[in-house]
Amino acid sequence: MEYGGGGGGGSSTGGDSSDKKKRYHRHTALQIQILESTFNACPHPDEKTRMQLSRELGLAPRQIKFWFQNRRTQMKAHHERADNCALRAENDKIRCENIVIREALKKLVCPTCGGPPIGEDCYFDEQKLRFENAQLKEELDRVSSIAAKYIGRPMLQLPPVQPIHMSSLDLSMASSYGGGGGTSSRMMMMNHPGSSLDLDLFTGSAIGASSSTSNPDPLFQHPVHLSDMDKSLMADIATNAMDELIRLVQTNEPLWTKGSSKDGMEILNLDNYKRVFPRPSDTLKNPNIRTEASKASSVVMMNSLQLVDIFLDSNKWVELFPSIVSKSRTIEVISSGMLGSQSGSLQLMYEELQVLSSLVPTRQFYLLRFVQQIEQGSWAVVNVSYEVPQYSSYINSRFKAHRLPSGCLIQDMPNGYSKVTWVEHTEVEEIALIDRLYRDFIHSGLAFGAKRWISCLQRACERSASLMMNNAPSHDLGGVIPSPEGKRSMMKLSQRMVTNFCSSINPSNGNQWTSHSGMNEFEVRATLHKSTDPGQPNGMVLSASTTIWLPVSPQNVFDFLRDSRTRPQWDVLSNQNPVQEVAHISNGSHPGNCISVLRAYTPSQNNMLILQESCTDTLTSLVVYCPVDLPAINIAMNGEDPSYIPLLPSGFIITTDGHNEIITSSQLNTDGASTSNTDVVSNDQGVTSTGSLVTVVFQIQVSSLPAAKMSPESLATVNNLITNTVHQIKASLNGSSTATTTNNLIN
Numbered sequence: 001m002e003y004g005g006g007g008g009g010g011s012s013t014g015g016d017s018s019d020k021k022k023r024y025h026r027h028t029a030l031q032i033q034i035l036e037s038t039f040n041a042c043p044h045p046d047e048k049t050r051m052q053l054s055r056e057l058g059l060a061p062r063q064i065k066f067w068f069q070n071r072r073t074q075m076k077a078h079h080e081r082a083d084n085c086a087l088r089a090e091n092d093k094i095r096c097e098n099i100v101i102r103e104a105l106k107k108l109v110c111p112t113c114g115g116p117p118i119g120e121d122c123y124f125d126e127q128k129l130r131f132e133n134a135q136l137k138e139e140l141d142r143v144s145s146i147a148a149k150y151i152g153r154p155m156l157q158l159p160p161v162q163p164i165h166m167s168s169l170d171l172s173m174a175s176s177y178g179g180g181g182g183t184s185s186r187m188m189m190m191n192h193p194g195s196s197l198d199l200d201l202f203t204g205s206a207i208g209a210s211s212s213t214s215n216p217d218p219l220f221q222h223p224v225h226l227s228d229m230d231k232s233l234m235a236d237i238a239t240n241a242m243d244e245l246i247r248l249v250q251t252n253e254p255l256w257t258k259g260s261s262k263d264g265m266e267i268l269n270l271d272n273y274k275r276v277f278p279r280p281s282d283t284l285k286n287p288n289i290r291t292e293a294s295k296a297s298s299v300v301m302m303n304s305l306q307l308v309d310i311f312l313d314s315n316k317w318v319e320l321f322p323s324i325v326s327k328s329r330t331i332e333v334i335s336s337g338m339l340g341s342q343s344g345s346l347q348l349m350y351e352e353l354q355v356l357s358s359l360v361p362t363r364q365f366y367l368l369r370f371v372q373q374i375e376q377g378s379w380a381v382v383n384v385s386y387e388v389p390q391y392s393s394y395i396n397s398r399f400k401a402h403r404l405p406s407g408c409l410i411q412d413m414p415n416g417y418s419k420v421t422w423v424e425h426t427e428v429e430e431i432a433l434i435d436r437l438y439r440d441f442i443h444s445g446l447a448f449g450a451k452r453w454i455s456c457l458q459r460a461c462e463r464s465a466s467l468m469m470n471n472a473p474s475h476d477l478g479g480v481i482p483s484p485e486g487k488r489s490m491m492k493l494s495q496r497m498v499t500n501f502c503s504s505i506n507p508s509n510g511n512q513w514t515s516h517s518g519m520n521e522f523e524v525r526a527t528l529h530k531s532t533d534p535g536q537p538n539g540m541v542l543s544a545s546t547t548i549w550l551p552v553s554p555q556n557v558f559d560f561l562r563d564s565r566t567r568p569q570w571d572v573l574s575n576q577n578p579v580q581e582v583a584h585i586s587n588g589s590h591p592g593n594c595i596s597v598l599r600a601y602t603p604s605q606n607n608m609l610i611l612q613e614s615c616t617d618t619l620t621s622l623v624v625y626c627p628v629d630l631p632a633i634n635i636a637m638n639g640e641d642p643s644y645i646p647l648l649p650s651g652f653i654i655t656t657d658g659h660n661e662i663i664t665s666s667q668l669n670t671d672g673a674s675t676s677n678t679d680v681v682s683n684d685q686g687v688t689s690t691g692s693l694v695t696v697v698f699q700i701q702v703s704s705l706p707a708a709k710m711s712p713e714s715l716a717t718v719n720n721l722i723t724n725t726v727h728q729i730k731a732s733l734n735g736s737s738t739a740t741t742t743n744n745l746i747n
Contacts, residue, residue: 027067031057035064039071224331224348224388231334234386238346238370241384241405244277246374248295249409249421256295265451268293268425289429293404294449297421300458301465304379304410304418308342308371311381314349320460322502323620323653324452326362327352331388334368343373348386354506355447356620356653357695358513358525358545359435362506363401363428363448377412400429408453420457422450437547437693440658446619447658455617459588463615466587467491485639490585493642494595494613501624501649504543504699513545514710522546522726524719528702528710541648542702542710544718547695548726552733554654554692558621560733561652562614564598569732572724573627574600582609583637592616597633598625609633611647624651653695694729696722 027035034057038045045053050064057064226234248255248268255273256266270291300307310316314328327350334346347369352362366388372380385403404425411419426448434442441447467488513525526544550557560566564581568574583597598610611633612625626649636642698721702714 027059031059035067035071039068043068043072043075226332226334226348234334234348234368235346237384237386238368238382241368242370242372242380242382244405245382245407245423246380246409247276248405248423248425249380259294259445265445265449266295267445268295286429289427290443291425291427292445292449293423293425294445294451295421295423296450296454297419298454298458299413299417299419300461301417302461303416304377304412305342307410307418307420308379308381311369312342312345312347312371319499321453321456322499323356323622324353324448324456325351326354326503326506331366337371341373342371343379345369345371348388352506353448355438355442356502356505356622356655357438357547357693358505358527359547360438360442360447361399363399363426365401365403367403374409379410380407381410382407402427420454422454422457424448424450424453437549437657441655441693442658444658446656452619455619459593459615459617462588463491463495463593483639486637487585489636489639489642490583490595491587493636493645493647494611496643497611497626497647497649498613498615498622498624500647501622501651501697504649504697505545505653505695522548524722526710526715526718539701540703541699542714542718543697543699544715544722545695545697546722546726547693548730549657549691550694550730550733551691554621554656555616557654557692557694557733558592558614558616558623561623561654561729562592562612564596566732567598570725570728571600572721572728577601579610583633588615590616592621619655621654622651623654624649626650648699648701650698652697655693657691657693659691696725698722698725 035053038049038053042049045064045068047061050061050068053059053064054061252266255269255276257269259265259267268291270293273293310320314330317328318325329350330347331350332348334348335344338344349367349369351365351367353365354360354362365383366386367383368386370382370384372382374380383403383406385401404427406424406426408420408422411421413419438447446452513527515523515525524544524546526542528540528542530540561570564579567579568576571579577600579598579600581596582599583595585595587593587595593615594613596612596614598612600608600610607630609628609630610625611628612623614623615621626647628645628647632642632645635645698718700714700718700721702711
C-alpha cells in the first residue's frame with residue numbers, strides 16, 4: 001500500500017531525487033489483525049476510533065483512514081463480483097429453461113385441428129406487416145396534405161385510387177413549374193432525389209434514405225445476424241479504440257508534430273505512435289499501404305448533446321457533412337446507451353466518404369461508432385473499422401481503406417458553444433493510380449483529414465445558428481421582407497439544393513461515370529440516372545462534370561464565381577446580359593456564405609429566377625445554383641413548405657490543389673508525392689497553394705421516360721455547355737495566354 005508520508009514509511013538515501021520518491025509501508029500481521037477485527041465491528045470508524053487505533057498500532061491517522069477506505073472498496077468489489085456470479089448463474093438457468101420450453105413448443109399439437117401451432121416466425125411477420133402498414137399510412141397522409149395544397153381541394157374529394165398513384169401526381173406538379181422547352185426549362189423541371197434539412201433540429205431526412213428505396217443497396221437487402229460473441233468482440237474493440245482515441249486527443253508531443261502554423265493541423269509521428277500503440281500487424285504491413293493521420297481542433301456553435309445526437313443518427317450525419325459523407329447507414333445498434341443517456345451507445349455502420357469530384361473514388365468503410373461521456377459536458381465519439389465478411393465483396397477493391405481509432409472529443413463551453421478536437425487516422429491501399437490533379441491534395445492529408453472534417457462541422461453549425469438570428473436580408477423580393485418563417489423556408493430550400501448537388505457527384509444508386517473527351521483539352525465525364533422519388537417527375541437526368549486547374553487562389557476563384565456582377569462573364573445561359581441580386585440572406589460570418597435570388601435580364605425568361613447558395617470554409621468552397629420560377633420562390637418567401645419545389649442544381653467546387661510550402665509528404669507519412677515550389681500563391685483561408693482545383697457540374701433532364709438512354713445529342717449539349725463555361729472562366733481569370741500555360745503545366 002502506497003502513502004506519501006507518515007511514520008514507518010521506509011528509509012531514504014537522501015538527496016532531492018530521493019525525497020520526491022513515494023514511500024511505501026507494509027503493515028505487520030498484528031496490525032492487520034487488529035484493523036480487520038475493528039473493520040468487522042465498524043466499517044466506518046469515527047475520528048476518535050481512528051486516533052485510538054493510531055496510538056495502539058503506531059500508525060499515522062492518515063494511514064488508518066486510507067486503510068479503511070481501501071478495505072471498504074475491496075469489500076464492495078467482492079460483493080459486486082459475487083452478485084455478478086449469482087446473476088450469471090441465474091441467467092444461464094433461465095436460458096436453459098427457455099431452450100427446454102422452445103423444444104417443447106415445437107412438439108405441441110393444436111387441439112382444434114391436430115396440426116402444429118402457429119410459430120414465432122408468423123408472429124414476427126405479422127408485426128412487420130403492421131409496422132410497414134403504419135409507415136405507408138403516414139406517408140399517404142403526408143402526400144395527401146401536400147397534394148391538396150397544390151390541387152386546391154382536399155384529397156377526400158378525389159377518387160380513392162388517386163392518392164396512391166404517385167407518378168401522375170408528380171408529373172402534374174412538375175408541369176406547373178416546367179414552363180417552356182429548352183435547356184433552361186429542363187434544368188428547372190427535374191429535382192434530384194432528396195429531402196430538405198431541418199436546419200435547427202436536424203430531422204434526419206437524409207437524401208440517401210429516399211434514393212435507397214428506388215435503388216436498393218444489396219447491403220440492406222440481407223441484414224447482418226450477430227451472435228452474442230460477435231457483440232462482445234465489438235464491445236471490446238470499441239472500448240480499446242476509445243482508450244486510444246482519448247490518449248491521442250490529450251497527448252501532443254512527441255505523438256503529434258505541427259504541420260502548418262497557418263492551418264493549425266497536427267501530423268502523427270508514426271514511429272512514436274508504434275512505440276506507444278504496438279500492433280502485431282505492423283511487422284507484416286504491406287509496403288504499398290499509405291497512412292494518413294492528422295489532428296485539428298476548433299470551437300463550433302453547438303453544444304455537446306446536440307452534436308452527439310447528430311453523430312448517432314446516420315441520416316443526420318449525412319446532412320451535417322454532405323460534402324464529405326456520400327452515404328451512411330446504421331446496420332445494427334449493438335447498445336443504445338445506459339439509463340436514458342447516449343453514453344455507451346455502440347453501432348455497426350456503413351459509410352462512404354467522398355471528395356466532390358468524379359475523378360476521386362469514394363472510400364468505403366464498415367465501422368463501429370462508440371460514444372462515451374468522459375465527464376459532465378465532455379463526450380468522446382470514436383470510429384474504428386470492423387470487417388463484415390459477408391459484405392466484403394461490396395467494397396471497392398481498387399481503393400481499400402482501413403480506419404484506425406478516429407473521432408473527436410467534444411467539450412462544452414459557455415453560451416452553447418463547444419470545443420471539438422478531431423482525429424483522423426486511416427490506412428489506405430491504392431491499387432489504382434490517383435488522378436494527377438488530385439494527387440497532391442489527397443497525399444497532403446487535406447482531402448480526408450481532420451482539418452476538412454472540423455472545417456465542415458464549423459460551417460454547418462454556423463449555418464444552423466444563423467437561422468436563430470433575427471437579422472433581415474439586405475435585399476428583399478418585390479419589396480416584401482421575408483418573415484422568420486420565410487427565411488427558414490428559403491434556407492431549407494437552398495439546403496436541399498446543396499445536398500442534392502453534393503449527392504450528384506457520387507450517386508447513391510451506384511451509377512458509374514463515363515469519360516467523353518471529344519475534342520476538348522480536358523476530360524468530361526457523364527452519368528445517367530433515374531429519379532422516381534415521391535413528389536418529383538419521373539425521368540432521366542444527365543450529370544456531367546469536369547475538373548480543371550487554375551493558377552489562381554481558391555478565394556479569388558470563389559469570389560469571381562459567386563458575384564452576380566461577374567456572372568455574365570461565365571454563365572452561358574445569361575447570354576452576357578446583366579444579372580441582378582434581388583434577394584440576399586446571410587447564413588454565416590464570412591460574406592461569401594449567403595443565399596441569393598438572382599434575376600437575369602433576358603427577354604425570353606422574364607419569369608425565371610436563379611436560386612444560388614455560396615459557402616466557403618478553410619478547405620472547400622461551393623457555388624451552387626438552380627433555375628426556379630417566380631411563383632416557386634414566392635412560396636418559399638411566404639414561409640410555406642418548399643419540399644416539393646423542383647430543383648435540378650448545377651455549380652462549382654473549389655479546393656486548393658494541395659501544393660503546400662509547409663506541409664510536405666515526409667511530414668504526412670505519404671508515399672513520397674512531390675511538392676512543387678513554383679508559382680506559389682496565398683489565399684485568405686489559411687493554406688498556401690500554387691493554385692485551385694475547380695470542378696464544374698451540370699445537370700439536365702434529357703427525357704421524361706424512365707427507360708431513356710444516354711443519346712449523342714444529350715452528350716453534345718452538355719459537352720458544349722461545360723466547354724464554353726470553362727473557356728470563359730479561364731479567359732476571365734487568366735487571359736487566353738495564361739490558359740494555354742495552365743494546360744501545359746497540367747500535362
